[in-house]
Amino acid sequence: MKRLSDLFEEPAIINIKQESFFIKPKKNPFPIKGKKRVNLLALGDVGSMLLIGLRLLGAEGIESIGICDLDPKVTARFEMEINQIDQPLDHSRLPEVEIISQQQLFDCDMMVFCASKGVPPVGGDVRDVRMAQLSANAQLSEHFARQAAESGFEGIFVVVSDPVDPLCKAAYSAGLRREQVQGYGLGVMNARALYFARRDERFASFLTEGRAFGPHGEDLVIANSLENYDDGISKELTRLAAESNMKTRELGFKPFIAPALSSGAISLLATLSGQWNYSSVYFGRGGRGAFLGVKNRRTPYGIEVENLPLPEELFSRIEYAYERLRELL
Numbered sequence: 249m250k251r252l253s254d255l256f257e258e259p260a261i262i263n264i265k266q267e268s269f270f271i272k273p274k275k276n277p278f279p280i281k282g283k284k285r286v287n288l289l290a291l292g293d294v295g296s297m298l299l300i301g302l303r304l305l306g307a308e309g310i311e312s313i314g315i316c317d318l319d320p321k322v323t324a325r326f327e328m329e330i331n332q333i334d335q336p337l338d339h340s341r342l343p344e345v346e347i348i349s350q351q352q353l354f355d356c357d358m359m360v361f362c363a364s365k366g367v368p369p370v371g372g373d374v375r376d377v378r379m380a381q382l383s384a385n386a387q388l389s390e391h392f393a394r395q396a397a398e399s400g401f402e403g404i405f406v407v408v409s410d411p412v413d414p415l416c417k418a419a420y421s422a423g424l425r426r427e428q429v430q431g432y433g434l435g436v437m438n439a440r441a442l443y444f445a446r447r448d449e450r451f452a453s454f455l456t457e458g459r460a461f462g463p464h465g466e467d468l469v470i471a472n473s474l475e476n477y478d479d480g481i482s483k484e485l486t487r488l489a490a491e492s493n494m495k496t497r498e499l500g501f502k503p504f505i506a507p508a509l510s511s512g513a514i515s516l517l518a519t520l521s522g523q524w525n526y527s528s529v530y531f532g533r534g535g536r537g538a539f540l541g542v543k544n545r546r547t548p549y550g551i552e553v554e555n556l557p558l559p560e561e562l563f564s565r566i567e568y569a570y571e572r573l574r575e576l577l
Contacts, residue, residue, distance in 0.1 A: 249558055250558055251556065252269075252531075255533060255566075255567065256269070256532060258533075267554070268553060268555045270551065271550050273427040273550045274426070274427065277427075277548055277549065280520075280522035280546060283308075283311035284357035284358060285310075285311055285314070285355070286310055286357065287315075287316065287353055287354070287355070288313060288316070288360045289359065289361050289363055290362040290363035290409075291362075292362065292364060293504040294409075295317075295362035295508075297508035297512070298360065298512040299313065299330055299345070301508065301509045301512060301514065302516070303330050303342055304333065304342070304513075305514065306343045306513075306517060307342055309517050309520045309521050310520070311343060312345070313343050314345075314346055314347075314352060314356060316349065323347045324347070327345055327346065330345045350395075353395070354399045354401040354403070357403040357520075358404045358406055359392075360512075360516065361388075361389060361405065362409055363385075363409060364381060364388075364410065382414055385411075385415055386414065386415060388409075389407060389415040389416075389419045389422075390418045391422075392419075393405055393420075393422035393423065393429070396424060397422060402428075403428070404428060404429075405424055406430055406516060407419060407431040407432065408508075408511065410464070411463070411464065411465055412433035412539075413464065413528050413539045413541065413576075414539075414576040414577050416430070416431040416530070417539055417576070417577050418577055420539070426530040427530075427551055429539070430519065430527050431464075431528030431539050431541070432511045432527050433465075434463075434526035434541030434542075435514065435525065435526045436464070437460050437468050437526075438460040438510075439506060441454055441485055441489040442454065444485060444488045444489065444492075445485065451485050453481075457472070457476065458470065458472050458473055458474075461542060461565075461566045462541050463528075463540070465490070469562070470482055470489055474556055474559075477561065477562050518545075519545075519546055522545055523545055524544070524554075525543070525544065525545065526541060526543055527541065527544060528540060529551050529553065538573035538576075542554065
């Protein structure tokens with residue numbers, strides 16, 4: 249059987265049990281201990297919902313949250329409303345939210361990129377809504393990543409905007425180190441697969457044995473089980489998870505709540521505290537790599553990636569998704 253490390257030709261440390269490998273940081277690893285400062289760029293549907301999640305769930309891991317948006321009325325509104333979400337008695341626990349300028353964006357441990365251009369309207373005929381935003385959003389990602397690099401930013405540049413994985417590559421190409429860029433789209437795909445697995449006995453193995461891999465989009469890879477992999481069942485569950493956002497659009501709504509919380513707030517907090525989460529990290533091959541969604545966590549030794557044996561059919565699906573990502577940008 250093959251492992252994810254077979255996609256990774258640049259130096260990596262394989263642990264003695266070969267259940268994971270570590271992506272070496274080019275500088276000191278991101279510190280796990282202590283509360284962190286998080287800055288959030290753009291307060292649209294996703295950004296504002298993510299902000300709510302960070303405020304409600306971030307008491308243990310976040311010291312404060314900075315918010316930045318092109319519209320000063322938007323930041324004024326959210327500074328006021330989010331800081332009015334509080335506990336009835338112990339009102340000193342939730343992280344404070346404050347307005348920041350673009351010049352202050354990178355004065356933090358984690359900068360969350362939620363900016364987006366040209367989101368297709370609900371009711372349109374665009375099938376791959378995420379990829380429709382690639383060109384315009386890649387320019388935005390490059391712009392702010394370049395600013396981050398030039399400012400000497402040492403934290404994590406988080407990409408939440410669509411399409412997550414190519415935008416990570418755009419940010420990396422703008423001058424940030426590979427371990428500084430991480431994309432958050434796979435968390436909600438895993439959560440969507442869980443949703444369907446709870447409602448159909450055929451997919452029940454996913455609840456305890458399954459995994460999610462790959463991009464937040466068309467080439468998503470859901471595995472019903474690593475030990476008892478069923479290619480047909482896995483591909484059907486993959487299709488349900490990948491098309492779930494379109495079902496929400498068919499109801500007349502933008503599907504932003506679950507992504508903002510599952511891929512966003514919950515996964516970001518897991519990253520800050522060194523817990524396992526689903527997010528995209530850089531895999532290098534032949535000098536040209538891609539960001540691929542996998543189960544990983546931050547450690548004092550670098551980013552640790554789960555590296556369990558994979559059935560051949562499953563590995564082929566992951567490799568295909570990875571090669572497709574390498575072709576973008």
